[in-house]
Amino acid sequence: MEQSQVQFVPFNSCISGAFWQKFSENKLEHYKLDDSNIQLIGYYCNNEQPGLPCTFNVDHESFEELRLGRNNFRSEGFLKNFNTVDDFKNCDQGVYAKEAGRKLWQDITSGKIFDDVSLLNRFCVLTYADLKKYHYYYWFNFIGLTGLEKFSLINPIRQMNDQEVILIYQEIQKLSGKIEPFFGVRKTNNAIEFLQLKEISKSLQNKEEIFVVCCDPSSNDYPGWPCRNLIISACYHWGKFSDRLRVVCFRSRKPELSIEFTVQLKDLSNLEECPKVVGWEKNEKGKYGPRMVNMASNMDPNKLADGAVDLNLKLMRWRLMPDLDLDRIKNLKCLLLGAGTLGCNVARNLLGWGVRTITLVDNGKISYSNPVRQSLFFFEDSLNGGKPKAETAAINLKKIFPGVKATGISLSIPMPGHQALPDVRKDVEKIQELMLEHDVTFLLMDTRESRWLPTLLGAKYNKLIINAALGFDSYLVMRHGLKSNTNLGCYFCTDVVAPGNSQKDRTLDQQCTVSRPGMSMIAASIAVELLMTIIQHPLGGEAPADTSCEVEVEEGLLGIVPHHIRGHMSKFTQVFPTSLAFNHCSACSKPVLDAFEKDEFEFLLKVFNEFDYLEKVSGLDELQKGSSDAVVDYSDIDELSDD
Structure with missing residues (x-):
């Protein structure tokens, strides 16, 4: 049979407006000039309507631990924000993709992915935020590792057997907890049994009939992007036991559209160096490069004004105060x-x-x-x-x-x-x-x-x-x-x-x-x-x-x-x-305050209507009289001395 290569449907980033609002708030209040990597959580789902793109989502909760639904699957990543547009334009973006790729490869080779299979899903995003204009520039990399050779198909991609799809769907419905993004299935007669990925090595060594399931965000004729890292992980851990692996891309909204294929496994167990990292998202022009979103046109002008009023004040706290x-x-x-x-x-x-x-x-x-x-x-x-x-x-x-x-x-x-x-x-x-x-x-x-x-x-x-x-x-x-x-x-x-x-x-x-x-x-x-x-x-x-x-x-x-x-x-x-x-102050001295405390409005009426009343209450009249007497006494002394 003629072998062909597996192609994967790349992710399209889907960023909620609330994400940028939360990021702006964090930038002004917490990050300020700190350009360290910011940990993020994104997610994808396998229940999209047919014909929709393969979407990857981040929202305002991505800065903390997300509360995910049953068919939403977690992905860890980081955001690298640049403080100037020149730094963003001139950065070596490959450095950040390789950083995330090495982390993924370490988790694969150490077996950490068997404890948390969601670690196979990684991403990074480079950003620059013009907070005065509410313009946000960003470039996602959905980390994908590729072998020295591309993955080859042994059996072509096809729609899955209806009976098997129904069995998988029924078993998933029985699960009370969260569905894992990747799991194994062991077939025995007309029944199936779910396996954790860490159990598959033993099953392969025992020559059992198994296949792996990827909860697939794609809805067309090709597997979605997460399937790539599943296959390269299989090459590292299972390639020495088997030269092939059957993969099922399960789509929960319409299980009958689920696809399957058999891929050739290369033994990568001796590979120490991290494989090549791919996964940069294309922009609106279909070229590899950053995207830009203008949130000013989508936000309530009153809220924009509210944030803009505080912008310069919050910038004071970055360096000065x-x-x-x-x-x-x-x-x-x-x-x-x-x-x-x-x-x-x-x-x-x-x-x-x-x-x-x-x-x-x-x-x-x-x-x-x-x-x-x-x-x-x-x-x-x-x-x-x-x-x-x-x-x-x-x-x-x-x-x-x-x-x-x-x-x-x-x-x-x-x-x-x-x-x-x-x-x-x-x-x-x-x-x-x-x-x-x-x-x-x-x-x-x-x-x-x-x-x-x-x-x-x-x-x-x-x-x-x-x-x-x-x-x-x-x-x-x-x-x-x-x-x-x-x-x-x-x-x-x-x-x-x-x-x-x-x-x-x-x-x-x-x-x-x-x-x-x-x-x-x-x-x-x-x-x-x-x-x-x-x-x-x-x-x-x-x-x-x-x-x-x-x-x-x-x-x-x-x-x-x-x-x-x-x-x-x-x-x-x-x-x-x-x-x-x-x-003796006419407004704040104790005699005046006491008089006001005693009679309040009657006191005020007298102050308003009697021109000398306030001076009497405060004692200013006695002070003035004392000053006049002092002047007279001083004049008398002068006259005596002149004699």
Whole structure:
């Protein structure tokens, strides 16, 4: 009979989108710049519909141990990812195929494959991932070993005998556990008995009628790729006992399409060197080379944006800051009081850091002059009397990043020196509620007195407050001290007068925020960076400030945590002063907090409506009186000395 050679149907890789998502997550979170081989588990099945290609699958569970179905068969392999596209293009791919091939050959020669027959199925995949564009380049090798000569057929490939197929199918149905990808069958009269591969040597020596079964992923007239390594293993272990082997390729969906053939066995038991490795997958053009998948076109744009927001932040942890706690930043809840020039820029910077919860509060509407300075507004927002600032800012934040939980609330903040009626209670209660719900509050309003109530509430509830204020060519960014551990002051601790109505009897240039346009972006950026520095410090908001050159203050992950940052654009300088809590402060001192604790809203009404009430409660009036008396006494001394 004329002998012909066995041909095998190669695998086609089938990679789920979830695999690339999981790989991207692992790359950013765990692998980073580590380009070591990554262990993977793939699988194939022998129940494909006729006419479908011979597929090899990996999915999101491939990075761990897969939970496989009855007709799914395990394959071990590794992924080698390159950090640059040039490394991927210029690599010697044969090195990695040979590495996997040598491992397979060692398992064959040592007999390890008899303990776990799935070890006959090996693969490797080379990858490069462009995580910014969601482009993934990959090249699979389904490791196949080939002898010095190609495998020759003694009996041609044909459909299997119906009776034998039925017997095999019936015996498989009786099995309660997992089906092995390869097993032996011993025939006795009209019955069959399943054998483990390690039992076949003895049966061959005893000249028993046996054949081996490969659970075949192919559905056409040729055996699938796994059959190749089964045959070369048979040559090594059984070639000295028999010169031929009957092979059955079993297909469980339609057993009648199962095929069989008899192959000539060459004795390879003395072969020490690993045989030649084949198995590189062809690309879409039918040539040997890598494939590329663009996951951006298949993924939810909102999820793409969500991952892209975190991309640059996660890259910080690769080399620069491995300990950066991004989850803590992501879960921050930030309250922005003021949605104007500072508020818009603070919100944009918070988005850049990956903050997902931002609430903006403002009672104003967008005017024609706003969009050029306030980065969340457009010209259309100022038409027809203007849209509400807070709600519009929140809407536009979501347009920039749909994953942000942005809320806008139109609300007036009651202020000292501004007449208030009892119905202002609901505004006070809403501000209290918002500050309790959020982790940090930014004070970004136009007037000094509008910062008083949030400062008082922040001191009462021991909440972190970040304050930013603008002058014409100067700016201030500061954090308020927490009462639990630090003795740092608040925004009002350096004042010797209580805040009052700063808008009364003011000309237009005094009513508007007149400042150099670039300063709001600088101050807003510093305010957000100060917050990030605080939350990455081991002590958080209780981190000490650098109060003396002689005392060394522990830096946090992102550096020092100053109390004040004062900038002067006319000289392009910054200074970092520190002010201690003032026991007569109009906002955070004990007398004021005690008075608020006792009467709460009644106390606030008096503060709003009586211009000197706050100074009386805080003791500032006595301090001012003492200062006046000291001046008088000093003048008297001067007059006496002149005589």
